[in-house]
Amino acid sequence: MCIGKIASIYDSLGVTEDLVAKNNDQTIDQTINALNADSNGLIFSNLVDFDMLFGHRRDPEGYAKALEHFDARMPEILDAMKDGDLLIITADHGNDPTFPGSDHTREFVPLLVYGKNAKPGENLGTRGSLADIGQTIADNFGLMLPAGKSFLEEIAK
CATH class of the missing domain: 3.40.720.10 (Alkaline Phosphatase, subunit A)
Incomplete structure (x- = not known):
């Protein structure tokens, strides 16, 4: 959407x-x-x-x-x-x-x-690329993109 x-x-x-x-x-x-x-x-x-x-x-x-x-x-x-x-x-x-x-x-x-189910106060640091956001979203839906590093596990409780 x-x-x-x-x-x-x-x-x-x-x-x-x-x-x-x-x-x-x-x-x-x-x-x-x-x-x-x-x-x-x-x-x-x-x-x-x-x-x-x-x-x-x-x-x-x-x-x-x-x-x-x-x-x-x-x-x-x-x-x-x-x-x-x-x-x-x-x-x-x-x-x-x-x-x-x-x-x-x-x-x-x-x-x-x-x-609401994410770890509070997690410092994600300076990311290597905006592609990290795309990879995180893809990871959330069980997909993988050719670029970026997901931070989904870093924020999981």
């Missing part, structure tokens, strides 16, 4: 459902709806405002407010999660709103992982 612009990024290949969301709030709402639905699989959401409105526009104050707003809504997402669900928060590239220019920047991206 894809929320926001994800389906268009992947040309809808492998997409079972494309839920429309035009901003962060709509994406959060659709993510909660998807978590509450009777479904099983990957929910892939894109919080586009961080990138489009604040990162590329180099608006650190707007970025900070958007982070605070997302943080305030996070309990809604966590409450909708089931025992076996795993939440992974990351970015597809750096986009420091204080850096000159309007293109992507080169800093590392965050990797926050939460699950």
Whole structure:
């Protein structure tokens, strides 16, 4: 299930459902709806405002407010999660709103992982590649990709 612009990024290949969301709030709402639905699989959401409105526009104050707003809504997402669900928060590239220019920047991206059945406080370190996230998701569904190192066992209780 894809929320926001994800389906268009992947040309809808492998997409079972494309839920429309035009901003962060709509994406959060659709993510909660998807978590509450009777479904099983990957929910892939894109919080586009961080990138489009604040990162590329180099608006650190707007970025900070958007982070605070997302943080305030996070309990809604966590409450909708089931025992076996795993939440992974990351970015597809750096986009420091204080850096000159309007293109992507080169800093590392965050990797926050939460699950009711996941080990709390596990330091996943600096990963070798974003492919580690894909491999972890694949591992969760009993699949293997040609790249990346799964961290699923590192967070298992």
